Amino acid sequence: MGHRLGRASPVEGGDIPWSGCPAGDGLKHRTVRNAVFLSAGGDEVRVRLTNAFGERPIRVGRASVAIQDEGAAAVPGTLRSLTFDGRRGATIPAGAELFSDPVALDVEALSKLLVSVYTPQATGPVTNHPFTAQGNFLVRGDATRDVAGGGFASTPCWMLTSGVDVERGRKVTGTVVALGDSITDTAATTGNADQRWPDHLARRLDAVEGPTLSVANAGLGGNLLLGERDGQPFYGVGAVDRLDRDVLDQSGARTVILLEGINDIGYGSSAPEIIDGYRQIIDRAHARGLRIVGGTLLPFKGSSIWTPERQETWSAVNEWIRTGGEFDGVADFAAATASAGDPLRLAPAYDSGDALHPGDAGTEATAAAVDLDQLMPRHPRDPGHDWDGDHRRRD
CATH class of the missing domain: 3.40.50.1110 (SGNH hydrolase)
Structure with a gap:
C-alpha cells in the first residue's frame, strides 16, 4: 500500500477546552465512527489505528470501513469488516500504531470514508485529533456493521484512527x-x-x-x-x-x-x-x-x-x-x-x-x-520517480 491519504497527526488524550470530545475520559463499550476525506481513489484500502500517546494497550473488538453516504450513514453495499493479521479483533500496544489488512473497496478521489472502531473495554485517555472541521460519530455498543447510522451522536474529534491508505488506483x-x-x-x-x-x-x-x-x-x-x-x-x-x-x-x-x-x-x-x-x-x-x-x-x-x-x-x-x-x-x-x-x-x-x-x-x-x-520534478534526491511534468487539466 503506497499512498497516504487520511489524517496523520494525533495528540495525547485529555480534556479539550471548548470541545465535547471524550478523549480525556476515554471509551468503553463504544463505537467511534470517523469521517475521513480521501485525496485519491483506488480499489483497495487499509486503515491505520493509533494508540501513539496511550499509556496502556487498547483492545479493538471490531472495526469496519465504508463509503460515507450522509452523516453517520454508509452507502449500502460498501461496508467492509476489517481484519488484523486475519483476525477481527486486535490490541494496539501503548505508544504504537496498527495497520489493518488490505480490503477490497472501490473508492473515488475526493470522497469520504467512515472508519468505525469498537472498544469493548475501558481505553483510558484516547489518542485523538481534536480540531477537525468535520463531524464524527459515537454510539454505545458495537455498531461497526451498522449501515444506517441512525443511533450515532456527533463528536468533534477523530479518535483511534490516524489515516487511510488507498492503492491500485490511477x-x-x-x-x-x-x-x-x-x-x-x-x-x-x-x-x-x-x-x-x-x-x-x-x-x-x-x-x-x-x-x-x-x-x-x-x-x-x-x-x-x-x-x-x-x-x-x-x-x-x-x-x-x-x-x-x-x-x-x-x-x-x-x-x-x-x-x-x-x-x-x-x-x-x-x-x-x-x-x-x-x-x-x-x-x-x-x-x-x-x-x-x-x-x-x-x-x-x-x-x-x-x-x-x-x-x-x-x-x-x-x-x-x-x-x-x-x-x-x-x-x-x-x-x-x-x-x-x-x-x-x-x-x-x-x-x-x-x-x-x-x-x-x-x-x-x-x-x-x-x-x-x-x-515532484526530476531531482537528484529522488532518482526513482517517474514524474513527467504533464500537468494538463482534464476537460
Missing part, C-alpha cells in the same frame, strides 16, 4: 504531506465541506493528467514549530518533534510543504530560532530523500497576536524562506493572500474575521499558490 506516484498548524489543519473553514487548503490542493492534483500525487494533512491546530505549549497537550508536540511519525514515516511520502511558525512568533520566538527549526526539518527531510517546499507565513496584522516587533520577525522569516535557497521550492502563501492595499494584512475576501486565519476563499487561494512542478 497513477498516483506518491504523497505530498502538508505540515502545519491550524491554518493547515482546519483554519476557520466551513465544517463538513472539506475546505482546508490541502483539500483544495488535492482537487488540483486530482485534475492533473498523467502521474500525480495524493495529499496527507499533517496540520495541528495551535501547533508550534519548536516545542509543546505548556499545559495544552491538545495542540500537540512541536513540528520538529513529530516530524518522523507525522511526515517522514507516512506511506508514499515524496514531498513536504511546510507552513508553520506563526504561533512561535506569537509566543516570542525570534527569526533565527524559527529558521533553525526550518533547517532541522529541511535536513531531516533531505536525509530521507524527500523534497521540501517552504510556505511563507500568511499576513497577520490586525490579529490578536500582532505587534510591531512580531511583524519584524514575520518579515525576516518570510524573506529567508523566499531567498535563503535551502528549501527545494517556495510557495508564497503570504503574497497570494495579502490585501492589495496592505501586504501585511489578509485580503478582506480571504479573512475569516480574525485577521489570522483564512476562510474558505483564503484556503483556496493558499492552495492555488503551490506550483505543482515544485512538488
Whole structure:
C-alpha cells in the first residue's frame, strides 16, 4: 500500500477546552465512527489505528470501513469488516500504531470514508485529533456493521484512527504531506465541506493528467514549530518533534510543504530560532530523500497576536524562506493572500474575521499558490520517480 491519504497527526488524550470530545475520559463499550476525506481513489484500502500517546494497550473488538453516504450513514453495499493479521479483533500496544489488512473497496478521489472502531473495554485517555472541521460519530455498543447510522451522536474529534491508505488506483506516484498548524489543519473553514487548503490542493492534483500525487494533512491546530505549549497537550508536540511519525514515516511520502511558525512568533520566538527549526526539518527531510517546499507565513496584522516587533520577525522569516535557497521550492502563501492595499494584512475576501486565519476563499487561494512542478520534478534526491511534468487539466 503506497499512498497516504487520511489524517496523520494525533495528540495525547485529555480534556479539550471548548470541545465535547471524550478523549480525556476515554471509551468503553463504544463505537467511534470517523469521517475521513480521501485525496485519491483506488480499489483497495487499509486503515491505520493509533494508540501513539496511550499509556496502556487498547483492545479493538471490531472495526469496519465504508463509503460515507450522509452523516453517520454508509452507502449500502460498501461496508467492509476489517481484519488484523486475519483476525477481527486486535490490541494496539501503548505508544504504537496498527495497520489493518488490505480490503477490497472501490473508492473515488475526493470522497469520504467512515472508519468505525469498537472498544469493548475501558481505553483510558484516547489518542485523538481534536480540531477537525468535520463531524464524527459515537454510539454505545458495537455498531461497526451498522449501515444506517441512525443511533450515532456527533463528536468533534477523530479518535483511534490516524489515516487511510488507498492503492491500485490511477497513477498516483506518491504523497505530498502538508505540515502545519491550524491554518493547515482546519483554519476557520466551513465544517463538513472539506475546505482546508490541502483539500483544495488535492482537487488540483486530482485534475492533473498523467502521474500525480495524493495529499496527507499533517496540520495541528495551535501547533508550534519548536516545542509543546505548556499545559495544552491538545495542540500537540512541536513540528520538529513529530516530524518522523507525522511526515517522514507516512506511506508514499515524496514531498513536504511546510507552513508553520506563526504561533512561535506569537509566543516570542525570534527569526533565527524559527529558521533553525526550518533547517532541522529541511535536513531531516533531505536525509530521507524527500523534497521540501517552504510556505511563507500568511499576513497577520490586525490579529490578536500582532505587534510591531512580531511583524519584524514575520518579515525576516518570510524573506529567508523566499531567498535563503535551502528549501527545494517556495510557495508564497503570504503574497497570494495579502490585501492589495496592505501586504501585511489578509485580503478582506480571504479573512475569516480574525485577521489570522483564512476562510474558505483564503484556503483556496493558499492552495492555488503551490506550483505543482515544485512538488515532484526530476531531482537528484529522488532518482526513482517517474514524474513527467504533464500537468494538463482534464476537460
